[in-house]
Amino acid sequence: MYFLSAGVVLLLFKYLEVGPVAGWSWWVVLAPFGLAVLWWAWADSSGYTRRKQMEKMDQRKADRIEKQRKALGLDRHRR
Template structure:
């Protein structure tokens, strides 16, 4: 996601430099191919992450961790409740 953000910021800055609203020497001299390349690199990364299952695997791991945390919290509450009644 950070790569997409960098590509979008670079594209906006390049457009502003092209319109003359932003005058940064290296940005004005920067080729449009670098801007397009950043978007291509981002698209390639997202394609790889989706194809390899990396994104869905991380989401499943996060869900499993949240479920485990929730179960532990409920078990702790049950342990405390049973100790108080005795």
């Protein structure tokens, strides 16, 4: 996501001819988009994306269970 954001900012600066970016080659300005594609390809092929998705789902499940326990008065920290 960072590569994509950087690419959009650089593209905007190049188009509006702002600062030193106006003199840069188009290849340099468009490079973050290529890096974003490479990152997404690697993340999908290595299982990184799936692993992060599973961690997020597990955390949501644990939070939901903890919320239900508190609602029932069965929270872990008893006096």
